Structure formats: C-alpha cells, structure tokens
Amino acid sequence: MINKSEVQHIATLARIGLDEKEIDKLSKDLSGILNWVEKLKEVNVDGVEPTAHITGVNNISREDRVGDFENKEGIKKLFPEEKDGFDKVKSVL
Amino acid sequence: MLHDKCFMIRELHEKLINKEISAVKLAEDYFAVIEKKDKEIFAYLTLTKELALEQAKKVDEKIARGESIGILEGIPGAIKDNILIKNIRATASSKILDNYIAPYDATVIKKLKDSGAVFLGKTNLDEFAMGSSTENSAYGPTKNPHDLERVPGGSSGGSAAAVAGDMAVWALGTDTGGSIRQPAALCGVMGLKPTYGRISRYGAIAMGSSLDQIGPIAKTVEDVAIVLSAIAGEDKMDATSARSADKKYEDYLTGEVKGLKIGVVKEYLENLNPEMKEKMEEVIEKFKKMGAEIKEVELPFAKYSLPAYYIIMPCEISSNLARYDGIKYGMRIDDQETSKVKADGLPKTLLETYLDSRKYGLGSEVKRRIMLGTYALSSGYYEAYYLRAQKVRTLIKKDFEKVFNPSADGVDLILTPTTTTPAFKIGEKTEDPLKMYLEDIFTVTANISGVPAISIPCGKIKVDNSEMPVGFQLMGKWFDEENLLRAAHAFEIM
Numbered sequence: 001m002i003n004k005s006e007v008q009h010i011a012t013l014a015r016i017g018l019d020e021k022e023i024d025k026l027s028k029d030l031s032g033i034l035n036w037v038e039k040l041k042e043v044n045v046d047g048v049e050p051t052a053h054i055t056g057v058n059n060i061s062r063e064d065r066v067g068d069f070e071n072k073e074g075i076k077k078l079f080p081e082e083k084d085g086f087d088k089v090k091s092v093l
Numbered sequence: 094m095l096h097d098k099c100f101m102i103r104e105l106h107e108k109l110i111n112k113e114i115s116a117v118k119l120a121e122d123y124f125a126v127i128e129k130k131d132k133e134i135f136a137y138l139t140l141t142k143e144l145a146l147e148q149a150k151k152v153d154e155k156i157a158r159g160e161s162i163g164i165l166e167g168i169p170g171a172i173k174d175n176i177l178i179k180n181i182r183a184t185a186s187s188k189i190l191d192n193y194i195a196p197y198d199a200t201v202i203k204k205l206k207d208s209g210a211v212f213l214g215k216t217n218l219d220e221f222a223m224g225s226s227t228e229n230s231a232y233g234p235t236k237n238p239h240d241l242e243r244v245p246g247g248s249s250g251g252s253a254a255a256v257a258g259d260m261a262v263w264a265l266g267t268d269t270g271g272s273i274r275q276p277a278a279l280c281g282v283m284g285l286k287p288t289y290g291r292i293s294r295y296g297a298i299a300m301g302s303s304l305d306q307i308g309p310i311a312k313t314v315e316d317v318a319i320v321l322s323a324i325a326g327e328d329k330m331d332a333t334s335a336r337s338a339d340k341k342y343e344d345y346l347t348g349e350v351k352g353l354k355i356g357v358v359k360e361y362l363e364n365l366n367p368e369m370k371e372k373m374e375e376v377i378e379k380f381k382k383m384g385a386e387i388k389e390v391e392l393p394f395a396k397y398s399l400p401a402y403y404i405i406m407p408c409e410i411s412s413n414l415a416r417y418d419g420i421k422y423g424m425r426i427d428d429q430e431t432s433k434v435k436a437d438g439l440p441k442t443l444l445e446t447y448l449d450s451r452k453y454g455l456g457s458e459v460k461r462r463i464m465l466g467t468y469a470l471s472s473g474y475y476e477a478y479y480l481r482a483q484k485v486r487t488l489i490k491k492d493f494e495k496v497f498n499p500s501a502d503g504v505d506l507i508l509t510p511t512t513t514t515p516a517f518k519i520g521e522k523t524e525d526p527l528k529m530y531l532e533d534i535f536t537v538t539a540n541i542s543g544v545p546a547i548s549i550p551c552g553k554i555k556v557d558n559s560e561m562p563v564g565f566q567l568m569g570k571w572f573d574e575e576n577l578l579r580a581a582h583a584f585e586i587m
Binding site for chain 1: 335403424432463467471478
C-alpha cells in the first residue's frame with residue numbers, strides 16, 4: 001500500500017506537481033499495480049544475471065570528434081526563454 | 094479516384110512508372126480521402142501537405158526525365174507523431190510538446206526521404222506512446238475505422254487507423270509492449286515490430302529505451318517488407334542499432350512454408366474465449382495444410398513478461414521523461430504559486446517551474462508511469478523491483494533461446510494470438526489502468542526478449558452489432574525477419 005505521503009514524496013522526487021485528487025487516485029492505482037507485480041516474487045532468481053539490454057552489445061566506441069549541427073536556429077527557437085542566443089534558465093543557487 | 098480499390102505499393106509503383114497517375118495526383122487523392130474521413134476517425138494530428146506535394150513533385154520530375162524510380166518513390170505514408178520530421182511539429186500527443194518543431198530528421202525519416210517516400214502527415218497516439226487505445230492522447234481519441242464507437246488500439250492507433258481507413262498506403266509506428274501489433278490487429282492490418290536493434294531509434298521520442306522499436310504498418314506483408322527494407326540498418330547515432338547486411342526483405346517472400354517449424358503454447362490457446370480460439374485453430378490448420386510443422390512449445394517464464402514489463406518500462410520512462418522540465422524546450426509553466434513542496438538544494442523558483450510544467454504538461458497515464466518508475470528505482474526498492482525484473486527478463490530470454498535452439502530440435506517461429514479480444518468500446522477500460530495493461534499480454538514478451546514479431550489479420554469476430562477484425566502473432570528468432578515475413582506472406586496469399 002502506497003499512502004498519500006509516500007505519493008507526495010515520490011512526486012517530489014519525480015518533480016511532478018499533483019493536486020489532492022491526483023494524489024488520492026495515484027495512491028490507489030500505484031498500490032494496485034505494485035500488488036499485481038508482486039507475482040515476480042514467485043520466481044527464483046538466485047544466481048541469475050540481470051538483463052538490462054537484450055542484444056548484449058556494450059561500449060560501442062567512436063572517435064571523440066566535435067561535429068557541427070546544421071540547424072542551431074531550429075534548436076534556439078525551442079527555448080522557452082532565450083537571451084543572447086542562450087537558453088535562459090531559472091536561478092539555480 | 095483511386096480509392097475504389099486499395100492498392101499495394103507495387104501496384105502503385107507500376108501506375109507511376111506507366112504514367113497512369115502522377116505522384117502529385119496520388120498524394121492529392123489521399124488528402125481528399127483524409128479530408129472526407131478523418132473528421133470522424135481522427136487518425137492525423139498534423140497534415141504535411143506542403144512537404145508531401147514537394148516530395149511528390151520531385152518524383153514526377155524524375156519520371157518525366159525518364160529516370161528510373163525506386164519502389165517507395167512517390168508512395169504516400171503516415172508517420173506516428175513521436176518520430177521526428179525536420180521542421181514539422183512533433184507532439185507525441187502530449188501538451189508538453191504542443192509547440193515542439195522537430196529540429197532534425199529521425200534516421201528512419203532520413204532514410205525514407207532518401208527512398209523518395211511521401212509523408213502525408215503525423216498520426217495520433219497515446220501520449221508518449223503510453224497506452225493501448227489511443228485514448229490517452231491529449232488531443233482526443235482516434236476511432237476504429239471498422240466501428241467508430243470502438244478504439245483502434247494503441248499506442249500507434251492513428252497509424253493503424255490511417256492504413257485501415259485507406260488514408261495512407263503505409264505507416265510507421267513504434268512498439269514498446271505491443272504498440273504496433275495490437276492496433277494492427279484491432280484495425281485488421283499488418284504490423285511488424287522488428288528485432289530490437291534492427292532499426293535506429295534516433296529521432297524517435299524515447300519511452301522505454303531497452304524495449305522501443307520503430308516498425309511498419311501496412312495492408313500486405315510485401316508492403317511491410319518494402320518499408321522495413323527502407324528503414325533498417327545500423328546507425329552511428331544509435332549505439333543499440335545492430336550491424337546488419339543491407340537486405341531487401343521483400344525478396345524473401347517465396348510463398349513457401351514447407352518444413353518450417355512453428356511452435357504453439359498450449360496454455361495460451363486453452364485460456365482464450367471460444368471465438369478467438371476457433372480463429373487460432375483455423376490459422377494453425379492453414380499452416381499445417383501449407384506444409385509447416387506445428388509443435389507444442391513451452392515458455393515457462395513468459396507469463397512473467399507483463400509484470401516484469403510494468404517494472405522495467407516505467408523505470409526507463411521515469412528516466413527518459415525527466416527531460417521534459419520546462420527548461421530546455423516544450424511547455425513551461427511558471428506561475429510560481431506556492432505548492433508547499435520543498436526539495437533540498439533547489440531554489441523555490443526553479444522547483445516550482447519543474448513541478449508546474451510537468452503538472453500541466455503531462456497527462457495522467459504519463460504521470461502514473463513516471464511515479465511508478467520513480468518509486469521502483471527509489472532507494473530501498475531498487476533491488477526488490479527493478480533488479481528482480483531484470484533477472485526475470487534473463488529467464489524469459491533463455492526460454493526463447495531454448496525454444497529456438499536448432500540443435501535441440503527447436504522451432505523457427507512461435508504462433509500466438511495478438512490480443513485476447515477484438516477492439517473494445519471507447520471508455521470501456523479507461524478507469525482501471527490494470528485492465529488496459531492486460532491488452533499487452535501476448536505482445537509484450539517480444540519486447541522483453543527482443544525478438545521480432547508481426548501481427549497478421551485472421552478474420553473477424555462479431556461483437557454487438559459489429560464485425561471486428563482480429564489478428565494472430567508470429568514471433569521469430571532474433572534478426573530473422575526473413576522467415577517471419579515469409580511465413581506471414583504465405584499465410585496471407587493462401
């Protein structure tokens with residue numbers, strides 16, 4: 001069971017603002033889903049390696065070289081707030 | 094008007110080179126049908142008429158100059174709105190990307206542009222591809238062309254409905270747990286989820302990165318194969334795309350399945366409702382008649398695919414969707430109303446911007462999955478949920494390795510239904526998320542294990558007053574799309 005204060009805690013971690021109604025619903029929904037995935041506990045996974053990625057490739061390397069992106073204007077246009085060609089962010093301190 | 098009959102890519106190609114129709118006229122015809130039908134169906138979010146006519150004109154000029162054209166040149170298709178086309182809006186059906194204009198082409202789009210295909214528009218989906226009915230779109234649901242009161246399936250519901258409604262010859266979808274195959278089945282068309290790694294995901298808006306694949310939806314297996322040939326291949330922009338030979342998959346459609354071994358899982362068939370069971374038995378009989386060998390197989394861990402998926406997928410989502418924060422692009426809401434939420438080390442103005450942008454920009458299913466993933470990855474729960482699910486994933490993969498192992502008398506393909514029922518009514522499953530999640534029960538295993546899988550129409554079932562299409566699924570060995578498509582095609586033409 002995920003109670004309302006846990007929902008609020010997770011929402012803060014996930015940076016999602018929620019209203020009271022959403023918190024209620026999520027507390028119910030998440031509890032239901034987590035209860036259902038409990039099924040996985042039936043499986044004996046002792047000594048089993050986890051699979052993060054199915055094809056087993058790892059560490060694809062390439063030369064570390066700077067490339068030019070040809071549509072910088074297209075990216076700048078997407079900034080919610082632009083100043084002097086930079087994306088203006090909120091104060092982080 | 095072309096739409097008295099639906100044409101396959103090859104037929105349209107012949108018509109183009111014989112100058113029976115121009116590529117511009119062909120595109121215009123499709124836009125005329127879209128205009129007529131899509132007010133009701135709502136398969137498209139954005140029409141790309143200007144781009145389409147410009148692309149078509151180039152093809153016509155080539156034909157006029159007497160140059161030869163490729164099989165896809167001038168053939169109109171639709172693109173799911175979570176795949177980027179440069180300078181075209183890409184919303185992923187989310188309000189948070191309402192104003193997002195793609196600054197670059199996805200690799201599949203670049204490849205399709207190179208093959209001369211024509212893009213009619215961007216299709217509707219469940220927000221960020223999260224759902225099985227297209228009802229989670231922030232712009233409203235798509236309707237099933239076979240019955241407008243029913244869902245087209247999802248999340249690639251717009252793409253499947255566009256093809257089924259004769260509003261595109263082919264379409265691209267994405268499939269994380271069944272999002273190409275389930276809507277294809279419910280709309281009565283073909284849908285292929287290729288092997289994980291077969292196609293570059295660069296420029297596809299990420300959902301679950303270890304599960305997502307782009308794939309084609311079309312009316313025939315040959316059309317699916319033609320589009321696959323155009324978009325497959327390794328890409329330096331996607332490290333998970335696999336090295337592979339440049340193949341023409343349409344060349345493998347021999348019409349023969351003699352000697353091919355097809356596995357069936359007994360429990361899957363036993364638990365079906367009678368109508369669906371009958372359909373599956375007909376499919377099996379047909380394959381037997383064609384000379385395929387039907388063999389019972391066991392996938393003992395496959396039943397854990399869905400719960401494992403509902404841990405792995407939300408975990409990947411919670412990480413992938415962290416980028417939608419109101420800072421870099423997309424919707425920003427910063428009314429700075431006090432939410433009483435505090436996070437250590439974050440100034441209030443920044444925190445409130447994150448909270449509000451995501452609160453108003455994201456829909457409820459997206460929030461639910463981010464929350465679920467954040468919980469499962471949070472300190473103290475990681476091992477119990479995420480790590481355990483990844484270990485179960487290993488066991489499921491081993492199931493497939495065993496069943497497909499040629500030296501242990503393994504099979505070439507596995508046959509299952511695509512869904513348990515035909516399309517359900519709009520609104521029928523929106524209240525209880527678990528009910529909706531169960532839609533993926535047969536399809537999700539292919540994403541967990543990474544194998545390629547295709548949904549093939551196998552007739553209709555009567556529900557209420559409608560005859561609704563259903564489909565069956567074939568799963569193949571990793572990177573063996575050839576045999577998968579060959580068997581699907583043989584079934585289709587028999």
